Amino acid sequence: MTVIRPSEDYLDQPFWTHLAAGTLHLSSCDDCGKAHHPPSPICPHCRSFNTGWKPASGRATLKSFTEVRHPVHTLLEPSVPYVVTLVELEEGVRMVSGLPPGHEAELRVGMALECTVIRHDPRFALPYFLPAPEAEQPDTA
Numbered sequence: 001m002t003v004i005r006p007s008e009d010y011l012d013q014p015f016w017t018h019l020a021a022g023t024l025h026l027s028s029c030d031d032c033g034k035a036h037h038p039p040s041p042i043c044p045h046c047r048s049f050n051t052g053w054k055p056a057s058g059r060a061t062l063k064s065f066t067e068v069r070h071p072v073h074t075l076l077e078p079s080v081p082y083v084v085t086l087v088e089l090e091e092g093v094r095m096v097s098g099l100p101p102g103h104e105a106e107l108r109v110g111m112a113l114e115c116t117v118i119r120h121d122p123r124f125a126l127p128y129f130l131p132a133p134e135a136e137q138p139d140t141a
Contacts, residue, residue: 002075003120011123014053015039019125024056024115026091035091058115060087060129063094065107087113087129100128107131 010016018025026035029043030050036043043051064086071077083099085107099105100118112132119125 002079003126004073004075005120005124013039016124018053019117019127020119020123022117022119022125024058024117024127025053026056026093027051028054035093037093037095056115057090059090060113060115062107062109062111062113063088064109085129095127097127097129103130105131
């Protein structure tokens with residue numbers, strides 16, 4: 001799958017540096033304790049400048065998903081169809097992600113997911129959210 005990556009300048013930012021090292025970190029406020037995404041030097045909850053980076057649990061809930069059949073960019077034409085997901089992390093932030101190339105899953109809104117960081121090259125990795133083991137799935141009956 002072709003992956004459209006951020007510019008080299010962005011890869012030096014902490015979010016991308018942590019991903020390249022294999023972990024998902026979130027920008028987080030040292031005053032109110034809340035995480036926020038996308039990263040920002042100012043906490044959107046309490047307006048504090050006292051922010052830093054903390055590892056995310058990797059646990060999330062699927063909020064929405066779609067299968068893309070028309071590429072949004074010509075570089076993505078060979079990858080169609082692909083799945084785009086909206087997940088809410090345990091820390092309260094939402095992220096747009098997807099299924100990794102070649103991976104299929106039966107998705108259901110509300111299902112438990114776990115983050116898997118996949119490296120595309122030594123400096124660039126992306127977080128993907130895959131179904132958690134069945135024992136962790138909420139009972140929908």
